[in-house]
Amino acid sequence: MGMAERKNGWQVAEAVGAATPYAIQHLLDRGKWDCDRVRDALRAYVSESLSTPEAVVVIDETGFLKKGSKSVGVQRQYSGTAGRIENCQIGVFLSYASARGHALLDRELYLPKSWVEDKERGYGKFFCAERR
Numbered sequence: 001m002g003m004a005e006r007k008n009g010w011q012v013a014e015a016v017g018a019a020t021p022y023a024i025q026h027l028l029d030r031g032k033w034d035c036d037r038v039r040d041a042l043r044a045y046v047s048e049s050l051s052t053p054e055a056v057v058v059i060d061e062t063g064f065l066k067k068g069s070k071s072v073g074v075q076r077q078y079s080g081t082a083g084r085i086e087n088c089q090i091g092v093f094l095s096y097a098s099a100r101g102h103a104l105l106d107r108e109l110y111l112p113k114s115w116v117e118d119k120e121r122g123y124g125k126f127f128c129a130e131r132r
Contacts, residue, residue, distance in 0.1 A: 039106055046096050046103045055098035061110070063088040073111050 063079025
């Protein structure tokens with residue numbers, strides 16, 4: 001989201017004026033996050049700061065084209081990004097948009113049935129809605 005062309009630790013650190021990337025790396029790699037709490041705090045902020053009667057909630061799925069098969073959820077499936085069946089992951093995003101601004105509220109990686117049912121991968125314990 002920043003101006004850095006590449007988004008690795010050094011470039012992000014330089015963009016925020018840090019002399020080294022160590023704090024950024026710690027935040028991203030070793031920092032403890034409660035994703036649900038962060039999401040809930042963001043929703044509260046959006047509700048207080050961006051809410052208007054004309055606001056809309058936007059649900060979008062996006063395909064991430066992949067060359068390999070190791071990334072979670074990758075398989076040959078329809079990707080709206082490519083406009084055809086490709087080897088990809090599918091992400092589903094929930095955003096809020098109003099005249100006051102916009103914000104990403106939540107995200108999920110779609111997990112295909114073939115991944116859920118693969119006992120060697122062990123993903124069956126996670127929720128998966130079969131795409132229709």
